[in-house]
Amino acid sequence: MPELPEAERARQTLEGALDRRIVRVDDRDTYVCRPHQPGEIAGALVGARLLSAHRRGKFLWVETTGPVLGLHLGMAGRITVDQPPAPRNWDRFALDFDGGGRLALFDKRRLGRAVLEPDFSHVGPDAAEIGRDAFRARVGRGTAPLKARLLDQGVIAGVGNLLADETLWRARLSPLVPAGELGPEELDRLRRELRAATRAAIRGGGVHTGALIRHRRRDGMCPRCGAGLTRDTVGGRTTYWCPVCQPEVTPPRRPPPPPPPHPGPLKPPPRTTSRTRA
Helix, strand or coil: CCCHHHHHHHHHHHHHHCCCEEEEEECCCCCCCCCCCCCHHHHHHCCCEEEEEEEECCEEEEEECCCCEEEECCCCCEEEECCCCCHHHCEEEEEEECCCCEEEEECCCCCCEEEECCCCCCCCCECCCCCHHHHHHHHCCCCCEHHHHHHCCCCCECCCHHHHHHHHHHHCCCCCCEHHHCCHHHHHHHHHHHHHHHHHHHHHCCHHHCCCHHHCCCCCECCCCCCECEEEEECCEEEEECCCCCCCCCCCCCCCCCCCCCCCCCCCCCCCCHHHHC
16 A cells, blocks of 8 residues: 555656646546546646645645646555556546646556545644654654554554554564653654655655565564564554564653652740750
């Protein structure tokens, strides 16, 4: 399934189609183009030019001289530019440009989307761009397992199943630890490793190129220490982690200093007498 790295590579591909005038739109697939009727997207985009390509998490959109065009890759889709039409109508949505060339959403499983004026208000900040304080506040709270927290697109956008496993392995954090039990240092390390894993996946061609992901199978071994990987379901998703590098118990936080001892009731000074004074 495409995750943030694949979506970023798709955004970069979209940049190859900028500043071209649209002369034809194939929006006949009513499922991919829902809720629009056939011809509705075409009527809005024909004659417009593509201006800029953007991404938040796994969601893509293109600014045009007309309405905004939103795109989502679904489970297995990809963006192609200036490629011949795919067989068997696997190009579920396409733009043809003045002077030749085309942009298409190729999707065998028909789970991608093409929509005008997309609404992304339901997703959190982009996982690759979120700042330190916002990451601490959004991720480091609640009793949900840490992996489930990372997968919640309303918390941060773009982390999928494989990227979550790779990031937690890099950060040496168990997917089972409650997110709210992490301290600031652990959250900062998690954010650094998430950004590093994302950059490496973009350079490598996708999240499947991660160091852990290549060993993510029932007989897999940790590529760092050689221990057998643990497999379980966390946050509704199949999860692999190293029980040695990613222990389930986080290091205890330093306890607060004990309160000072109570001085007890105040005693009145001893009474003085004339004999004492003498």
